[in-house]
């Protein structure tokens with residue numbers, strides 16, 4: 167008989183008052199007992215709608231069944247056949263709009279905690295899974311540009327097929343947004359590093375501090391003997407609003423703020439790369455990036471942190487759990503509020519942000535409600551820093567240094583159904599193709615590209 171408990175088995179979390187001042191992970195992993203209790207909530211439905219909700223088709227009821235049987239290595243193996251990064255996805259996937267949104271238990275009660283169970287399997291196996299064996303070299307070399315989830319997945323699949331794979335990464339550390347964007351308290355960097363180390367064990371060479379388009383061009387990669395190139399360079403170029411005051415001291419892009427915090431360890435006193443400590447900060451935006459920036463700002467010592475979002479709570483794209491955690495930690499949400507100007511003091515530093523109140527309009531053709539300003543509703547919020555988290559675009563470096571590489575009007579690489587760009591042998595995927603999206607979609611793209619690259623090189627022979 168399934169466990170008919172209506173709520174998900176709770177995870178233990180750090181007290182919000184305590185965790186708002188440290189970078190340790192917020193949520194704990196299920197214990198064996200908790201995982202079994204949650205696994206028993208799964209109805210093991212015949213038509214498995216949850217699998218259809220997962221962008222990479224993880225065989226969810228099958229792995230949950232293995233948890234029930236107490237065979238966690240088998241559960242982990244099932245997940246790994248389609249998802250190379252379960253420890254990451256279990257923590258950061260937007261399950262509420264993917265697998266869990268299709269869970270039959272979710273119709274009347276809370277869905278099965280699929281993400282929590284995925285994380286449980288990955289964490290359980292973290293120090294138990296055998297190191298992968300290096301396959302025999304098949305004589306062909308492929309270059310991967312960018313070491314985010316798309317590049318890592320592409321590299322992993324190709325290395326398993328025997329390709330000599332080199333990953334070129336612009337930063338000094340591999341992992342992409344998993345390392346420099348998503349904070350430690352949500353995704354411990356040791357977890358990401360384990361995945362990168364696994365790739366190295368497969369024989370993948372990772373060359374950091376290599377900005378392709380500056381140090382080497384895509385064409386030079388071919389000249390060096392790589393037979394195909396995968397571009398997984400993400401969408402790391404921050405957007406700004408174009409309002410007065412954005413060049414004042416104390417205005418950051420979320421990318422800069424989070425990169426300094428996560429990758430350059432600005433939160434640790436013994437690093438030489440600090441970030442200014444601010445009293446009151448307004449973070450503009452309503453996605454995961456905005457939540458991460460706001461919660462990091464709190465942990466870096468701000469007394470007051472606001473989320474300024476121009477729509478209402480219902481439209482906010484951030485993962486529900488992140489919003490819930492941010493509210494618990496004391497972030498002040500100002501919905502239906504849009505900045506119109508950032509105000510500076512006599513030293514050119516931020517002193518306040520001027521906003522106007524907004525109201526929702528009727529839904530457009532896509533079903534999303536628009537907003538319009540309420541006349542005469544302007545007011546100021548007293549802050550000494552502003553973080554812009556209103557979206558990002560792909561960096562133009564590679565497209566501007568690679569002749570014949572087609573991009574669309576948003577600067578994203580144009581690819582066909584095989585992830586092939588307009589240049590022979592050049593494939594692309596992840597945020598560089600879709601614009602800012604999700605980890606699992608980037609991974610899926612990397613996997614598809616690996617299969618297409620393998621086919622291309624085998625047919626070329």
Ligand SMILES: Cc1cc2nc3c(=O)[nH]c(=O)nc-3n(C[C@H](O)[C@H](O)[C@H](O)COP(=O)(O)OP(=O)(O)OC[C@H]3O[C@@H](n4cnc5c(N)ncnc54)[C@H](O)[C@@H]3O)c2cc1C
Pocket residue numbers: 258259260311312313314315316317334335336337341342343344347348349376377378379398399400401402424454455458485561563564595596597598602603604605606608
């Ligand atoms: C703060 C933040 C929070 C997020 N939270 C979530 C979440 O909770 N859940 C979720 O699913 N998604 C989340 N996302 C989105 C998700 O992280 C991205 O969709 C995903 O990382 C995209 O993967 P990618 O491989 O395409 O690119 P990235 O992860 O962006 O990796 C691209 C890599 O390419 C490198 N690069 C760029 N240009 C060059 C060059 N010229 N030469 C060499 N290397 C280069 C970059 O340095 C980077 O390491 C978040 C994003 C951010 C920024």
